[in-house]
Every structure is written in structure tokens, then in C-alpha cells.
Amino acid sequence: MPPYKEKINSNYLRDKLKIPSKDKIFIYQGMIQKGRGIFNFIDVIQELDNIRFILIGENNIPDELNKYINSKNLKDKIHILEPVPYTSLYEITTSADIGIALFEPISISYKLALPNKLFEYILASLPILATNLPSIKEIVENYNIGLLVNDVYNKNELKEKIKLLLDENVYKELRQNIDKIRNKFTYESQIDLIKENFN
Numbered sequence: 001m002p003p004y005k006e007k008i009n010s011n012y013l014r015d016k017l018k019i020p021s022k023d024k025i026f027i028y029q030g031m032i033q034k035g036r037g038i039f040n041f042i043d044v045i046q047e048l049d050n051i052r053f054i055l056i057g058e059n060n061i062p063d064e065l066n067k068y069i070n071s072k073n074l075k076d077k078i079h080i081l082e083p084v085p086y087t088s089l090y091e092i093t094t095s096a097d098i099g100i101a102l103f104e105p106i107s108i109s110y111k112l113a114l115p116n117k118l119f120e121y122i123l124a125s126l127p128i129l130a131t132n133l134p135s136i137k138e139i140v141e142n143y144n145i146g147l148l149v150n151d152v153y154n155k156n157e158l159k160e161k162i163k164l165l166l167d168e169n170v171y172k173e174l175r176q177n178i179d180k181i182r183n184k185f186t187y188e189s190q191i192d193l194i195k196e197n198f199n
Contacts, residue, residue, distance in 0.1 A: 001119045002090075004186040007179075010095035013054060017079055023050045024166055026129070027096035029089065030117050032059040032080070035110060037102025037131065037152050039068060044158045046072045050166070054096060056081040056089075090124065098165055099126040102152050103133060114139070119185045127174035129165060139185075145178045 013025055026045075028038060032055055045051045059065065059080060069078050084092065093099070099121030105111045114135035121128050122139075128146030130136045140146045147161045164170050183189060 001185050001187050001190055002116070002123050004183055004188045005090050005123060007125060007182065008091065008094055010091045012092050012095040013052075014095065017052070017054075019052050023052050024098060025052050025054060025096040026098045026100055027054045027056070027093060027126070028100050028117075029055075029093060029120065030057045030115065032057050032065065033061055035104045035106045037100070037104055038065070040104075040152055040155070040158060041100060041102060042068065042072060042074065042078065044155050044162060045077060046074055047159065048162060048166075051077060051162070053078045054081065055079070056083065056092060058083050089120070093120055093124040093126065096124070096126060097171075099124070099128050099146075101128060101130040101136060102149065102158075103131045103136070104152050105131070105133065122178055122185055123182055125175060125178050125182055127165060127171060127178060129161060143177060143181050145174055145181070147174075 013019060019025060028036065032038065038055065041053065045053055065080070069075060099117065101115055101118055103110045103113050111133055112135060113133060118128065118136060118139060122145065128140055130140055130146055130148055131152050132148040132150045137148060140148055147164055149158055149161050151157055
């Protein structure tokens with residue numbers, strides 16, 4: 001889990017990429033590879049306005065991904081950033097609006113995933129769009145901090161969940177819920193429990 005950081009207001013991505021205020025910024029951070037719902041998300045946002053998609057992390061599929069983005073004529077809506085030191089990531093994450101964790105259920109590991117990015121999004125006060133997988137569901141649903149997609153391959157469902165997140169009232173409620181728990185899933189809040197279990 002990430003170390004606790006005070007809440008900040010960051011415009012890093014909007015300033016760096018000249019993104020207008022009317023556009024919502026969806027961010028995916030971590031290993032860029034197949035099985036993470038990236039191509040599914042790209043398929044859907046080509047039909048939606050006022051969305052920018054930021055990917056940041058080690059890119060294992062650069063040629064395939066760039067070719068796919070170009071084939072959809074989405075170079076202006078999707079930005080792939082180079083990895084940064086972990087200590088620099090928080091400022092970038094905080095400057096986005098929504099975090100995505102659309103793991104595809106292609107293996108037992110993915111089906112049971114509870115990715116670090118989930119807790120990094122929470123610390124950055126980002127509502128979350130994620131796959132309805134058991135461990136992810138427990139966090140997102142219990143605290144009402146995002147929306148879950150039952151079938152990550154269903155473009156209509158994915159589109160509807162994205163549209164809901166773009167609704168001002170829905171977004172505001174989720175953001176308020178996250179602000180209440182943003183320090184709950186940090187290293188500092190969990191270390192005593194970890195020590196207790198190891199002892």
C-alpha cells in the first residue's frame with residue numbers, strides 16, 4: 001500500500017498535455033500489457049466526447065498499442081507517458097479525474113487481483129472504474145468509491161458505466177466517499193496489522 005501523502009491539487013496532466021477543463025481525465029497506471037482492459041476501454045471512448053485517456057508505466061506492447069490507437073484515429077485523446085519514479089507518481093495521479101483497473105479474468109491471478117493501483121487511486125481521491133472481481137469489489141462496493149463492470153468485454157455496459165462517471169452528481173458523491181477513506185489503505189494505517197499477523 002502507498003505511504004500516506006497529504007491531499008494536493010495538481011494540474012500536472014492538464015498543463016503538460018494542454019487538456020481543457022471540460023475533458024475528464026481517465027488514468028491507467030502500472031504495467032501496460034494485455035489483460036488490463038486497455039483495448040476494451042479504447043474501443044469505447046472513441047464513441048464518447050470530452051474524455052482523455054492517460055497511460056503511464058512500463059509499456060510491454062508499444063508497437064501493438066500505438067498501431068491500435070492510430071487505427072482508431074485517437075491520437076488526440078490518448079496519451080502514453082514514460083514511467084516515472086514512484087515518488088513522482090502521486091502528483092501525476094492526483095491530476096487525473098478517474099482511475100481505471102479493468103482487469104480481464106484471464107487467469108486465477110487476475111481473477112483474484114487486488115492491485116496496488118486501486119489504493120494509489122484512493123489516496124489520490126480518484127473515483128474508480130474497475131472490473132467486478134471479488135477482491136476489487138470488496139473495496140469499491142463496500143465504500144461506494146467507484147463503479148464496477150460485470151463484463152469487461154461488453155462495450156455497451158462499459159460505455160454506460162463511463163457515462164455514469166461523467167455525470168456530475170455521481171462523480172461528486174463518489175469523490176466525497178473517497179475523501180472520507182483516503183487514509184484508510186496506506187502503509188501507515190496497515191503496518192501494525194501486518195506486524196501482528198507476522199508475529
